[in-house]
Amino acid sequence: MMRSKAVWFTLVVLAGGLFFAAVSLPFGNPAMSDMDDYFIVHGQEQTGANNIVTSIVFDFRGFDTLGEACVLFTAVSGVAVLFRHRKKGEDYEYE
């Protein structure tokens, strides 16, 4: 009983703190917008792409996209290992 009260107290305090943090942020008026402005102003001339999102994803942050592609490859490899066909009497040894 004591423990569930403590859990509820912690949850309420956490929710209140997060709500306060979310409300106190100035929405739509970020203090640091230099990078956004740079992308919006120079994105088209530096990458040639009309779609600024694509110019960021595939040019400014291309390394990030390479990582994403590797994540997808790793996920497919994991599924392939999980669902591969096993022979009838095949035994597994895990070390």
Add this chain to the structure above:
Amino acid sequence: MSDSMSKLIRTTADVMFLFITVFGLYVVLHGHLTPGGGFQGGAVIATGFILLIVAYRLDDFLAWFKKSTFQSCETTGLVVFIGTALAAIPLGYLFFMNFLNGAEGLFGQAVSYGINPGVLNTAGTIPIMNIAVGIEVLGGLSIIILYMTSGIRSREEGE
């Protein structure tokens, strides 16, 4: 997964597969002009293949498309993607440099600044990387569903 679905569903899947594939190719190829890109378009094309897998039996599907096709699709996409990124280094640029942009070659047409509908032949290496990622995602998502479906089948057969 032992039986295929009814004839209605199979016919609908046949017809819709074409439109889904064309729409996915559009999303991939116009990734630098309209919302979307390689990931989204690849997922759309993979949805068409998954529709066929669900509507038909797995054996029928594997008679049309081999598993190795999708596997090589994924590998090819990754290799082309990183190859495009690496190709900038021998030409004297930095890794991931957009060296084709404005070079008057492939995808090298100079873009007109400001708000405009856009030309397909612009943006340098971005369309190439979009196509590469599209091929990779199409192969990856399709092969995930293929592996899962074959797993269900082998359990139903009771080994």
